Amino acid sequence: MSLKEILPGRLGFGTAPLGNMFRAIPDEEALATVEAAWGQGIRYYDTAPFYGAGLAEESLGKVLSVKPRDSYVLSTKVGRVILDEPETAVRELGEKGGIFEHGNPNKMLHEWTAEATERSIEDSLKRLGVDRLDIVWVHDVSQDFHGDLWLQKFEEARTGAFRVLSRLRDGGVIKAWGLGVNRTEPIELTLALDEPQPDGFLLAGRYTLLDHEHALQRLLPMAQEQNVGMVVGGPYSSGILAGGAHFEYQQAPPEIIERVRKLKALAEKHGVGIKAAALQFSLAHPVAAAAVPGATRPSRIAEDVAALNEAVPAAFWHDLRASGLVNPAAPLPNGA
Template sequence: MALKDILPGKLGFGAAPLGNMFRDIPEAEAQATVEAAWDDGIRYFDNAPFYGAGLAEIRMGQALAGKPRGDYVISTKVGRIVLEEIDEDARDNGEKGDVFAHGRPNKVANDYSEDATYRSIEDSLKRLKTDYIDIAFVHDVAQDFYGDEWLDVFENARKGAFRALDRMRDEGVIKAWGLGVNRVEPIELLLNLDEPRPDAFLLAGRYTLLDHDRALQRVTPMVAERGLGIVVGGPYSSGALVGGPNFEYAPATPAILAKVAAIKAIADAHGISMKAAGLQFALANPAVAAVIPGASRPGRIAEDSRALAERIPADFWRELREAGLVNPAAPLPISD
């Protein structure tokens, strides 16, 4: 089944902030944020055990309890098992650092085996208070987490998680599966394998207004040609695009800040919000089925909806291209 046939709309909800990403979010605020997304018509919710050691899934399960299950779509991820043991040591999260330092203190075991994949899905079902998962992504089999060992991790996942999810999809347990990563190389590698057969990808931070060259050159054409689909996570590049201090989970470099300032100057001249530019740029690519900005405050949800509907004149995109701020080959939104 094509990803666009599974997803209920182009705007979804990225649940990483619900895992206390960067800050300790009060429970009431987390619950109100999911409720605001529901009230705004959002019906696609993405999650992962990694987000706060299960905290994001627990909170989402509580927030969606009582909602008609057939009315919304959930994706979550496999590759991490949340244990009951408390983690006394500092976690090695690769380039993601201590992004979930305020999450639950439970140990998280990295395990991409077949047995762990089944267990991961079962554990997620309990935390999310649901009886099925629509889409399962294999999480973080990439350089940003495993460094030079990522190919070994990928091979373990190919023999374990990929085959398990392929079987679960064919048996109707899930509707689709793929990779959930912050790098394009694992997607490119999987697309060039004969087996197994993924349906979709979640690509975080790699097809954004600030960073899209590699994805454009190496994966989006193949994804579109094969009738698959990409969910774009982190469309605001960890907040840098919309004035935040972070890019890719770390303080933004002077070069990134300069690029943001250059884009914003053109956006301001046209009266365009940076959120609108970011969301609409990502969705203009035919390989992209949806965007899932994260939110931890209820007011952010309405901002995202307005940004998606905002009219952006063709001159804005033309000026970005002339200034060398977008790749010349990048599909751009069709404007009046």
């Protein structure tokens, strides 16, 4: 079954911000945001143990666990096991260091073995308060590892998580599995394997208005040929395309700020919202099945729905390509 057959719509809800990403979020605000997503008709929710060391799953579960389970699609991730004991050392998370400093204090293990995968799924089900998952992503298998080490971690995932998730899918326990990463290389490597094969992937930040060159070169042609779908994570590039100040989990550098300024000027010229341009661009590729922007305020959900449905004139897309701000090979909405 393809991702497009599994997912209930083009817009989902990404819950990384519910892990207290960048700031401490009052519980009532977090729960109201999930309820707002439900009220706006969103029925695909993506989460992960990594988001606030289980906090995002706990918050999401408080809302979804009382909804009819057959009425929504739920995905989470494996690769981090959350322990009951507190973390006493500084967490080494590379570019993601510090973004969940306001989350739960629990210690996290970075493991992609079969045993860790099964434990992670069991723990996620408890935090979410549900009896099953629809999609499971192998999380950040390339994150923060360099040289031969990331290949060792990938091999751990290939012989561990990949095989466990393939067995669960083939047995009907889950509907699909894939990689949830912000690097294209591990997905390309996985698609080149003879076994086991994923159903799709969640690619965060690598197919946006600001960063899509690498994905277009190799990954997306491979995925299209193999009929493997993509969920677009971070379509607003950590918030800089939605009025925020972050890009790649850090303060945006001057060159990115300047590029965003040019994109906004072009959008304003055509009376187009920058969020609409960003979201619809990411979804225009044939491989894209859905996008999962995150939010921590209920009002942001309505903005995302409006951005998805905004009528963007073909002239904007033509000017966008002519401006050189996007790769000329990138598909644009409505055949522009």
